[in-house]
Amino acid sequence: MRTVERVVPAPSDLGVELIGVPEGADLDLDLRMESVSEGVLVSGTVSGPIQGECGRCLREINDSVTVTIQELYAYENSTTDATTESDEVGRMQGDLIDLEPALRDAVVLALPNNPLCRQDCPGLCPDCGVHRDDLPADHSHQQIDPRWAGLSQLTRTEE
Ligand SMILES: [Zn+2]
Ligand SMILES: [Zn+2]
Numbered sequence: 310m311r312t313v314e315r316v317v318p319a320p321s322d323l324g325v326e327l328i329g330v331p332e333g334a335d336l337d338l339d340l341r342m343e344s345v346s347e348g349v350l351v352s353g354t355v356s357g358p359i360q361g362e363c364g365r366c367l368r369e370i371n372d373s374v375t376v377t378i379q380e381l382y383a384y385e386n387s388t389t390d391a392t393t394e395s396d397e398v399g400r401m402q403g404d405l406i407d408l409e410p411a412l413r414d415a416v417v418l419a420l421p422n423n424p425l426c427r428q429d430c431p432g433l434c435p436d437c438g439v440h441r442d443d444l445p446a447d448h449s450h451q452q453i454d455p456r457w458a459g460l461s462q463l464t465r466t467e468e
Contacts (some may be wrong), residue, residue, distance in 0.1 A: 319357055328361025348384045364423040378408075378411055380417050383399070385402075386449045
């Protein structure tokens with residue numbers, strides 16, 4: 310068994326639409342590689358920073374993600390190699406392992422599709438686009454301009 314602790318730069322497009330690991334950011338790999346009869350079992354954690362936008366207010370989100378990986382990489386010409394598809398079970402390429410597909414799957418699964426800057430983010434006022442945090446609780450666009458008040462009375466009497 311071997312342990313691998315390494316920092317690698319994040320590949321591009323590691324994430325979902327609104328949030329992901331910036332390309333080139335430090336990914337911390339903390340992995341165990343165990344030789345099993347059919348190949349190498351890789352397990353451990355990968356963590357890195359994530360950056361994105363709140364789905365409600367578009368504020369920047371800076372957070373981190375840690376994912377658990379457990380993936381078997383079959384030896385070339387092993388029974389597993391012969392009986393499974395390469396998208397089900399990974400393959401050793403010589404003695405190299407391509408961790409990226411497993412890493413990508415795990416990270417994408419761990420990320421929220423609709424990331425929020427905080428769970429109770431109230432979002433933006435749909436009328437003026439100002440964050441509701443920055444507006445008074447009774448903020449509303451329902452008030453009628455006093456100069457129009459007379460007019461609305463007019464229409465009411467016409468009905
Ligand atoms: Zn927000
Ligand atoms: Zn408003």
